[in-house]
Amino acid sequence: MTRQLTDFLQNYIKKGSLFKDKKALQSNYKPKAVPYRGDQINQVAAILAPILRMEKPSNLFIYGKTGTGKTLVTKHVTENIRRIAKENKINLKIFYLNCKLKRVADTEYRLIAQLAREFGEEVPATGLPTDEIYKIFLNKLEEEKMILLIILDEIDQLVHKTGDEILYNLTRLNSELKESEISIIGISNDLLFTDNIDPRVKSSLSEEEIVFPPYNAIQLQKILKQRSKLAFHEKIIKEGVIEKCAAYAAREHGDARRALELLRVSGELAERKGDTRIEVKYIDQAEEKIERDRVVDIVATQPKQFKITLHSIVTVCSNNTNQSIFTGDVYNTYKETCSQCGITPLTQRRLSDIIAELDMLGIINAKVISKGRYGRTREISLAIPEGNITQITTILKNSLSL
DNA sequence: CGAGATTCATGTGAAGTATACCTTTAGGCTTAA
DNA sequence: AAGCCTAAAGGTATACTTCACATGAATCTCGTA
Structure with a gap:
């Protein structure tokens, strides 16, 4: 028994991994370049650029289905802005919040509380009046004299749960600020989201709008090829694997995240089976596994x-x-x-x-x-x-x- | 036969309640002068 | 008298309950052809 185990472990080292750098396929990976999103990057950059002159940029609203690169592009642009702002000694902070997360940012109070926490402020989970939490947050903001960029991912979930008053409050915040300024980027999967919100809020929140179109199968293939070069050693992937991953993801409204995940999990499955190459058959297994893991994860939490x-x-x-x-x-x-x-x-x-x-x-x-x-x-x-x-x-x- | 009324099982909105937590305040106790 | 601690008072957010009304198509009712 022990013999077997040692053999297995020895072999494991000897065989090495199929992966060169698995991170390149993980969903939080930020590639150097974002293919097929040049237009969107330029637009986002153009809208946010005033920050670098210490001017408040327009609020921005981004729509697009899951896996169309909304979050990635936003992070990509804001990271660069952050870097350049730092070089030029511009006092800029960028907060990213995912409004879907239960018990983190799914109510007005929790959202603002979370923002205050980003400033390093200790705030209780409950008990304070909501305006009190606003005050704490705003005071901290005024103290630091800065431009604050708030990115609210999956903002549609938040509004769906708690109504659009939050958005109204957020957009009004600037009028209470003397020293600092706030800009908001809202990201939504729901293309019809703004149809049901207060028109006043709509006009001030989405001063600018960008729609992210889905990737088509060919674009997905290119993306996959590019990433797989980083992620896998040479000649690991069999003919047709990339194509099939792309096709599967294209079927689901061009979801690049899914495509990458399919490829990664296929690789993991192949590796676990002791295979030296990724076969097409692993993709179907991967699809099942992904779905299973997703459900298990949701259920368990x-x-x-x-x-x-x-x-x-x-x-x-x-x-x-x-x-x-x-x-x-x-x-x-x-x-x-x-x-x-x-x-x-x-x-x-x-x-x-x-x-x-x-x-x-x-x-x-x-x-x-x-x-x-x-x-x-x-x-x-x-x-x-x-x-x-x-x-x-x-x-x-x-x-x-x- | 068909238009309109009825009906059922539960959706849904609003208001109220319980709980857990917060700050403020008043009182009581200790301590130092 | 000043300082410190504690407990009560008064407040909030959140998850849940209570109450009451809304929904919408299958079915029923009844007047009419």
Whole structure:
């Protein structure tokens, strides 16, 4: 047994890795150049450039589907601006916040609190009035006499959850500032986002707008080739692999992040199998694995009540296969589940909201339908691939100690 | 037969409540002069 | 008298509950052809 293990480990070293630099394929990797986004880079740069003359740049709004390079381009440009600002002794700060993160920036209070924390200020998670937290933040900002650039990623999620007042407050902030100035970059996956917000907010928040088009399959291929040169040793990738990755991602609205992830995970799978080259067959496995990991990750990080709800949905789904299931069924099962693990159940009202949130997360599909005489409800189905359900159930059971 | 009323099961908005946390304030105790 | 600690008072954000009303198509009702 030990013998085997030593052999394995020895071999592992000897064989070396398929990867030269795996980081090049990870989602937080920032390449030196961003291909096919020259226009967007120039536009963003042109809009933000006034910073370097200590002038407040226009607020900017960026739209585009996931994996079209919004975040990457924004970071790319702002990094450069940050660098040049530093060289020229311009007092500039750039804060990047992802509004989707639960319990970080998903309410007005938490958003501002997080900004204050970026300044190194200790602020409590709750208890203070919201204007108080604004004051703390603004005072700190005034003290430092600077230009502040706030990047709000996935801002549509925030507004969806808490309404558009936040945006109004944010845009109004400048009028309260004497020494410093704030500019906001909003990034949204939802192309129709601004249709539903207050026109006053809209005009001041999106003084400038940039739309990021999806990549097409050929562009994706080029991107993949470029990155794979950095990431893998020579001649590791078999013919057709890149093409297939690109095709898969192009099918999903040209999502470059996905394409890169497919390639990376394929590589990892090949490596784990002891293969010396990446075969086309690994891509399909990779796609499955990615989806599985995504779901597992989401599920595992949900609060308890969300887990119980999800568990109930899974249970109901598996009990009556190929029949549609409704809120009422889920709620009944939910109550049972609660009594099993000794937790007082929430009301149906609340459960309704939780189901809606789970839908937003994309792990279930819930559509409000009217069954005519038989009332109105949500038609719920799982958005988890068939093969992963058992695994998810296990995770849920373990964390709920069922 | 068809237009309009009815109905059901739950969606959904608003307001209220519980909890956990915050600051302020008043009182009480200690201490030093 | 001044200083310090503590506990109560008064305030907030968040997650949840309560209450009440909204929804919308299948079904029912009833007048009419």
